[in-house]
Amino acid sequence: xxxxxxxxxxxxxxxxxxxxxxxxxxxxxxxxxxxxxxxxxxxxxxxxxxxxxxxxxxxxxxxxxxxxxxxxxxxxxxxxxxxxxxxxxxxxxxxxxxxxxxxxxxxxxxxxxxxxxxxxxxxxxxxxxxxxxxxxxxxxxxxxxxxxxxxxxxxxxxxxxxxxxxxxxxxxxxxxxxxxxxxxxxxxxxxxxxxxxxxxxxxxxxxxxxxxxxxxxxxxxxxxxxxxxxxxxxxxxxxxxxxxxxxxxxxxxxxxxxxxxxxxxxxxxxxxxxxxxxxxxxxxxxxxxxxxxxxxxxxxxxxxxxxxxxxxxxxxxxxxxxxxxxxxxxxxxxxxxxxxxxxxxxxxxxxxxxxxxxxxxxxxxxxxxxxxxxxxxxxxx
Amino acid sequence: xxxxxxxxxxxxxxxxxxxxxxxxxxxxxxxxxxxxxxxxxxxxxxxxxxxxxxxxxxxxxxxxxxxxxxxxxxxxxxxxxxxxxxxxxxxxxxxxxxxxxxxxxxxxxxxxxxxxxxxxxxxxxxxxxxxxxxxxxxxxxxxxxxxxxxxxxxxxxxxxxxxxxxxxxxxxxxxxxxxxxxxxxxxxxxxxxxxxxxxxxxxxxxxxxxxxxxxxxxxxxxxxxxxxxxxxxxxxxxxxxxxxxxxxxxxxxxxxxxxxxxxxxxxxxxxxxxxxxxxxxxxxxxxxxxxxxxxxxxxxxxxxxxxxxxxxxxxxxxxxxxxxxxxxxxxxxxxxxxxxxxxxxxxxxxxxxxxxxxxxxxxxxxxxxxxxxxxxxxxxx
Numbered sequence: 001x002x003x004x005x006x007x008x009x010x011x012x013x014x015x016x017x018x019x020x021x022x023x024x025x026x027x028x029x030x031x032x033x034x035x036x037x038x039x040x041x042x043x044x045x046x047x048x049x050x051x052x053x054x055x056x057x058x059x060x061x062x063x064x065x066x067x068x069x070x071x072x073x074x075x076x077x078x079x080x081x082x083x084x085x086x087x088x089x090x091x092x093x094x095x096x097x098x099x100x101x102x103x104x105x106x107x108x109x110x111x112x113x114x115x116x117x118x119x120x121x122x123x124x125x126x127x128x129x130x131x132x133x134x135x136x137x138x139x140x141x142x143x144x145x146x147x148x149x150x151x152x153x154x155x156x157x158x159x160x161x162x163x164x165x166x167x168x169x170x171x172x173x174x175x176x177x178x179x180x181x182x183x184x185x186x187x188x189x190x191x192x193x194x195x196x197x198x199x200x201x202x203x204x205x206x207x208x209x210x211x212x213x214x215x216x217x218x219x220x221x222x223x224x225x226x227x228x229x230x231x232x233x234x235x236x237x238x239x240x241x242x243x244x245x246x247x248x249x250x251x252x253x254x255x256x257x258x259x260x261x262x263x264x265x266x267x268x269x270x271x272x273x274x275x276x277x278x279x280x281x282x283x284x285x286x287x288x289x290x291x292x293x294x295x296x297x298x299x300x301x302x303x304x305x306x307x308x309x310x311x312x313x314x315x316x317x318x319x320x321x322x323x324x325x326x327x328x329x330x331x332x333x334x335x336x337x338x339x340x341x342x343x344x345x346x347x348x349x350x351x352x353x354x355x356x357x358x359x360x361x362x363x364x365x366x367x368x369x370x371x372x373x374x375x376x377x378x379x380x381x
Numbered sequence: 382x383x384x385x386x387x388x389x390x391x392x393x394x395x396x397x398x399x400x401x402x403x404x405x406x407x408x409x410x411x412x413x414x415x416x417x418x419x420x421x422x423x424x425x426x427x428x429x430x431x432x433x434x435x436x437x438x439x440x441x442x443x444x445x446x447x448x449x450x451x452x453x454x455x456x457x458x459x460x461x462x463x464x465x466x467x468x469x470x471x472x473x474x475x476x477x478x479x480x481x482x483x484x485x486x487x488x489x490x491x492x493x494x495x496x497x498x499x500x501x502x503x504x505x506x507x508x509x510x511x512x513x514x515x516x517x518x519x520x521x522x523x524x525x526x527x528x529x530x531x532x533x534x535x536x537x538x539x540x541x542x543x544x545x546x547x548x549x550x551x552x553x554x555x556x557x558x559x560x561x562x563x564x565x566x567x568x569x570x571x572x573x574x575x576x577x578x579x580x581x582x583x584x585x586x587x588x589x590x591x592x593x594x595x596x597x598x599x600x601x602x603x604x605x606x607x608x609x610x611x612x613x614x615x616x617x618x619x620x621x622x623x624x625x626x627x628x629x630x631x632x633x634x635x636x637x638x639x640x641x642x643x644x645x646x647x648x649x650x651x652x653x654x655x656x657x658x659x660x661x662x663x664x665x666x667x668x669x670x671x672x673x674x675x676x677x678x679x680x681x682x683x684x685x686x687x688x689x690x691x692x693x694x695x696x697x698x699x700x701x702x703x704x705x706x707x708x709x710x711x712x713x714x715x716x717x718x719x720x721x722x723x724x725x726x727x728x729x730x731x732x733x734x735x736x737x738x739x740x741x742x743x744x745x746x747x748x749x750x751x752x753x754x755x756x757x758x759x760x761x762x
Contacts, residue, residue: 113531115538116718148529148536150494155529155536157496157681276692300538307688311657337497 040107041118042074043136044381047094050085050322050349054171054181063088066322069097069132070353072381073139075112079381080143080371081354082330084135085294085321085345097132100125104136112144119300130274130297131321137298138330138372145371151333153366156303158336163364166341167192167216169348172199175206182210189362190214190242192342196222200232204239216340218245221271226255230262237264243340245290245317246270257285268317276301279308288315288339293331294323306337320345329356330372335364353378421488422499423455424517425762428475431466431703431730435552435562444469447703450478450513451734453762454520456493460762461524461752462735463711465516466675466702466726478513481506485517493525500681511655511678512702518679519711519753526752533714534747537684543717544745548573548597549725553580556587563591570743571595571623573723577603581613585620597721599626602652607636611643618645624721626671626698627651638666649698657682660689669696669720674712675704687718701726710737711753716745734759 050066071082086092103125109118122136145152153160168185169192170178185191191211193203196219207215217236223229229247236244243266248256250272260267269286273279274295282289289309291302302318309316318331318338323345335341341364346352356374358365367373431447452463467473484506490499503517526533534541549566550573551559566572572592574584577600588596598617604610610628617625624647629637631653641648650667654660655676663670670690672683683699690697699712699719704726716722722745727733737755739746748754 113535113538114540117540119538144538148531150529154494157494157500157525159495159498280693304688304692307685308692311685311689312661 039076039110041109041112041140043101043104043106043139044072044074045069045097045101045135046380047098048324048351048353048380050324051351052322053348053350054173054177066349067092067094068324069094069101069135070324070326070380071101071135071139073106073112073136073143075143075147078143078146080139080141080146081326081374081376082135082137082139082142082298083324083326084131085323085327086131087321090131090294090321092129092131096129097135100129100132101135106136112140112147115140115144115300119298123297131294134293134296134298134327137300138293138327141299141330141333142371142374149370151366151369151371151373152299152330153333153336154368156333156337158333160336160366160368162336163332163366164335164338164341165189165362166335166343166359166364168344169194169218169342170207172197172203175202178203178206179210182207187359187362188213188344190216190340192216192218192344193241195219201235204236204241208239212240215239215241216243216245216342217241218270219247221246221249223247224249224252226252226259229259233259233263233265241265243268243288243315243317246272253285260284260286263287266315268315270319273305276305276308279305279312279314283312283314286314288317290317290319290342291334291338292319292321293327294321299330299333302331302334306334310337315339317342319343322348324349324352325354325356326372326374329354329367329374332357332364332366333372336366353380420457420491422490422493422521424482424485424487424520425453425455426450426479426482426516427761428479429705429732429734429761431705432732433703434729434731435554435558447730448473448475449705450475450482450516451705451707451761452482452516452520454487454493454517454524456524456528459524459527461520461522461527462707462755462757463516463518463520463523464705464707465512466704466708467512468702471512471675471702473510473512477510478516481510481513482516487517493521493528496521496525496681500679504678512675515674515677515679515708518681519674519708522680522711522714523752523755530751532747532750532752532754533680533711534717535749537714537718539714539717541717541747541749544713544747545716545719545722546570546743547716547722547724547740547745549728550575550599550723551588553578553584556583559584559587560591563588568740568743569594569725571597571721573597573599573725576600582616585617585622589620593621596620596622597624597626597723598622599651600628602627602630604628605630605633607633607640610640614640614644614646622646624649624669624696624698627653634666641665641667644668647696649696651700654686657686657689660686660693660695664693664695667695669698671698671700671723672715672719673700673702674708675702680711680714683712683715687715691718696720698723700724703729705730705733706735706737707753707755710735710748710755713738713745713747714753717747734761 069084167190168188245268266287270290273289317340319342328346450465454461549569626649647668651671654670698721700723709727
């Protein structure tokens with residue numbers, strides 16, 4: 001397996017890069033007495049390209065892999081795991097994440113519980129780099145949850161029985177491939193369809209020819225005419241679609257507010273809603289928001305966005321990129337309070353080094369296991 | 382000590398009342414095999430009138446005691462403590478709290494971590510009763526924090542070094558008593574003055590004759606003319622006041638928005654802001670909000686209000702009623718993320734059965750102790 005060999009080689013290289021600057025923290029046991037407060041958080045990271053089972057096509061691009069960075073945060077012999085998934089259209093890369101993570105000095109933090117300070121520091125080091133920031137946030141949550149001996153859905157007081165159905169995404173493809181994907185999606189109770197091309201109606205009709213399961217629709221900013229968009233939404237409603245995600249360009253705010261006001265289906269902002277300050281801006285423009293850890297720098301801000309959106313009476317969807325079970329299990333911790341989940345990213349890849357949250361009868365099923373609740377299938381660090 | 386004897390007598394009575402309906406839960410060990418899921422949360426409660434060191438005068442009333450109800454929530458041999466403080470003007474009483482708490486069936490909840498479900502149930506049983514609801518919420522937080530082995534400020538990821546100075550309240554009184562109170566307030570770096578009567582300027586001048594410490598002002602809706610209010614705020618600014626709380630009646634929304642727009646000092650809504658939905662309504666009307674556990678049903682909703690207010694760019698003050706160290710220590714868990722604290726309620730009473738958060742050099746000082754971090758000084762349950 002050539003990909004496996006490459007994986008190990010790249011991993012070794014990155015570990016070397018990643019540890020530069022941190023080795024002095026654990027220079028030797030003799031130092032302990034001289035530096036009683038020297039024990040801080042220790043970060044490791046390594047790239048791990050995700051191999052997609054199917055070529056993935058959305059409105060503007062298609063690809064076979066997703067660049068990804070795995071992280072590990074150590075404190076007092078306890079390890080927390082995180083991840084940055086970086087689909088190219090978001091502007092991050094293994095290079096940018098390596099640069100960002102190498103610039104962090106987490107050894108200055110002697111108490112992992114000070115998540116507010118730690119993550120404010122991480123956010124302050126450079127602008128952007130949201131996925132790279134999320135990779136630290138997720139690892140920190142995993143670590144702190146393990147110290148408390150509880151999974152985050154319990155720490156947050158959520159009922160694991162409240163998790164929603166999760167949708168399975170069907171990309172834009174030939175009718176034959178689409179039918180095959182729908183068959184693969186048998187365990188799911190709701191399907192997500194990527195639209196925004198000339199073939200939208202054909203795509204929906206193809207799916208409808210093989211299943212009558214509820215659909216949700218993600219247009220990825222693909223529609224530019226609000227009247228045509230409204231007409232399309234009326235048609236989609238007849239076809240059993242339950243909501244429409246990011247139908248228009250994120251810059252088309254007035255048109256989008258008009259569409260939401262007139263739409264017979266709820267509208268959800270995705271590309272329009274990255275971080276916490278975007279939630280209040282989305283009020284009145286969309287009926288709900290799609291929270292993704294890779295957009296919003298991780299679980300802490302995601303939890304705040306969820307709290308804010310719910311208090312504003314908005315719907316919340318928890319989404320993902322193509323990710324390993326690490327980030328998917330992290331996002332799933334929030335899912336009991338979300339209206340919809342779209343956490344199928346780990347099921348689209350063939351080289352997941354972790355296992356975690358499972359889909360049982362179409363529903364996210366949380367595990368009563370500390371932190372983000374993952375197990376290591378293939379040792380990475 | 383007659384008051385102590387009365388306390389015990391009332392306590393015994395209330396415990397009997399409080400346990401009716403719950404005794405069947407622990408009917409006997411023989412039942413255990415027949416009811417494997419029968420172990421639920423067990424609530425006890427008893428009234429404990431708080432004795433005030435000084436007669437307390439605000440704009441509309443004065444009193445020497447505050448009715449209070451202490452609660453204890455047990456699960457699996459672990460005890461969590463809570464409290465409802467019920468100053469008469471808020472409309473709750475020992476009778477209403479007894480009725481409310483007796484109506485709860487918490488034995489149906491087998492997992493204290495399901496705080497969302499438990500507290501949604503508590504909130505749904507009757508409208509109002511916010512302090513009584515807070516007494517359950519606080520006990521549940523204490524219990525769950527103890528199960529996790531961590532104080533809530535750590536669970537929430539706050540930095541205990543970030544706690545603000547806490548203000549010490551000086552009630553409306555004669556110049557002689559005011560001077561005496563200011564002397565008592567020596568350990569504090571900021572004083573809170575209750576205004577809203579004809580003697581406002583005299584009151585501030587009296588305080589200024591003995592100290593130049595920063596002041597904050599609580600008018601308790603006492604000013605009705607917006608122009609006079611603005612004039613007064615300008616005068617107060619010259620006197621070293623840092624913010625003005627609830628200057629006008631809570632119904633005077635337009636006048637208040639005008640005052641906030643023109644005020645040289647930040648304005649804070651207190652009576653105007655009870656629960657989570659009030660936060661968004663306060664945006665544009667006040668610069669900030671005063672969160673009190675007894676108004677908002679407890680720590681869970683208070684944490685959500687804090688998150689919401691901060692994401693809306695508003696200032697947050699954490700306040701209290703006259704309370705024991707129980708509710709004060711619970712509120713203090715939130716204080717590192719607040720701009721101002723006004724948590725002196727336990728210092729105003731002479732029969733505090735608990736000890737918890739301390740004021741050191743004028744600052745709230747959190748204790749690294751699980752739950753809300755209190756110790757029992759006088760066994761109550």
